[in-house]
Amino acid sequence: SGQIHQTDVAVIGAGPVGLFAVFECGMLKMQCHVIDALESTGGQCAALYPEKPIYDIPGYPAIDAADLVQKLEAQAAPFKPVYHLGEQVEKLTANGERWLLETNKGTRIDARAVIVAAGVGAFGPNRPPMEGLEQYEGKSVFYLVKRKEDFRGKRVVIAGGGDSAVDWALALHGVAASIQVVHRRPKFRAAPESAARLEQLSKSGGIDLVTPYQLHSLEGQDGQLTAVNVATLEGEVRRLEADVLLPFFGLAMNLGPIAQWGLNLDRNHIAVTPMDCATSTPGIFAVGDIATYPGKLKLILCGFSEAAMAAHAIHPLVHPGEVLHFEYSTTQGVPAA
Numbered sequence: 001s002g003q004i005h006q007t008d009v010a011v012i013g014a015g016p017v018g019l020f021a022v023f024e025c026g027m028l029k030m031q032c033h034v035i036d037a038l039e040s041t042g043g044q045c046a047a048l049y050p051e052k053p054i055y056d057i058p059g060y061p062a063i064d065a066a067d068l069v070q071k072l073e074a075q076a077a078p079f080k081p082v083y084h085l086g087e088q089v090e091k092l093t094a095n096g097e098r099w100l101l102e103t104n105k106g107t108r109i110d111a112r113a114v115i116v117a118a119g120v121g122a123f124g125p126n127r128p129p130m131e132g133l134e135q136y137e138g139k140s141v142f143y144l145v146k147r148k149e150d151f152r153g154k155r156v157v158i159a160g161g162g163d164s165a166v167d168w169a170l171a172l173h174g175v176a177a178s179i180q181v182v183h184r185r186p187k188f189r190a191a192p193e194s195a196a197r198l199e200q201l202s203k204s205g206g207i208d209l210v211t212p213y214q215l216h217s218l219e220g221q222d223g224q225l226t227a228v229n230v231a232t233l234e235g236e237v238r239r240l241e242a243d244v245l246l247p248f249f250g251l252a253m254n255l256g257p258i259a260q261w262g263l264n265l266d267r268n269h270i271a272v273t274p275m276d277c278a279t280s281t282p283g284i285f286a287v288g289d290i291a292t293y294p295g296k297l298k299l300i301l302c303g304f305s306e307a308a309m310a311a312h313a314i315h316p317l318v319h320p321g322e323v324l325h326f327e328y329s330t331t332q333g334v335p336a337a
């Protein structure tokens with residue numbers, strides 16, 4: 001059911017290396033679809049250290065990780081990549097000489113070649129182990145807040161004890177009808193100023209701290225929560241009426257389905273031929289942190305070079321019989337964005 005997207009190259013992962021692969025493919029007249037489990041581009045740079053400066057990107061004495069991502073996206077934009085964000089590629093199957101990718105959201109992409117730029121695996125939220133959780137996800141259980149306004153007038157339960165839980169409790173104060181923060185310890189592991197402000201708001205009655213409790217079970221219907229039950233270690237259960245649950249238990253990385261694709265894995269990395277980043281499977285290439293070969297350095301700049309090599313190796317698959325005259329970007333230019 002549904003449409004199948006046709007493209008030259010499917011890039012799995014929109015981290016720095018996946019983004020640069022789009023540019024390199026574009027320079028060789030190959031169109032890309034890019035899939036990432038994260039809701040935004042940037043991979044580790046965006047998820048783990050957006051505000052940290054990087055010092056070893058050629059030409060930039062220092063650049064914040066988030067800025068680098070933004071520039072890489074701008075550099076790729078003239079080639080009109082199609083992004084599928086918030087989706088994890090689960091299946092990769094051969095379809096004659098082409099490859100069919102399928103995501104957990106049902107998106108299907110048919111490509112002549114695949115560039116796996118999957119880093120340390122798909123990033124996703126740590127999900128609390130609760131029965132029936134899936135039916136509420138995206139409807140009344142959310143792992144990130146896109147717009148505070150979505151929660152106006154709602155009874156919100158936040159779970160977790162770190163910076164995200166505390167920061168969102170503070171940010172939604174005054175927007176949500178009520179806020180209850182569930183944490184299994186009495187102390188919060190957040191920036192001292194934020195933790196102090198949370199204490200203050202709990203005393204004045206603006207935010208309700210429910211500690212030491214853990215998530216126990218959900219009540220509701222058709223994806224709409226009515227209550228979140230929480231329990232102490234001793235098993236005492238308390239019922240919190242709620243419209244929304246926001247669990248903030250951090251990000252997990254999971255190589256997940258990639259391990260099932262029959263690629264030559266070497267301790268969670270994909271072994272490639274260093275000269276072209278080809279995997280053991282024709283038409284599938286791997287670049288960036290996930291790729292390994294003797295002497296591999298896990299650096300963004302090495303990933304960039306690998307992306308260029310993979311794109312050149314893919315060119316004859318997408319444009320068979322066309323002689324590739326090697327050109328510098330200065331000679332060729334890029335199309336207007």
Ligand code: FAD
Nearest residue numbers: 013015017036037043044089118119121122123288289300
């Ligand atoms: P990633 O950035 O890991 O991106 C991979 C993406 O693929 C992720 O977004 C993931 O969600 C997605 N993905 C994986 N599997 C799937 C799937 N099945 N379906 C959909 N999406 C999937 N490097 C430097 O060069 N210089 C530095 O100074 C530097 N500092 C760092 C500081 C920190 C704190 C950390 C953690 C890393 C640092 N690094 C640095 C390393 C650098 O961030 C990585 O080398 C780089 O991010 C690798 O890029 P990538 O595109 O290969 O993979």
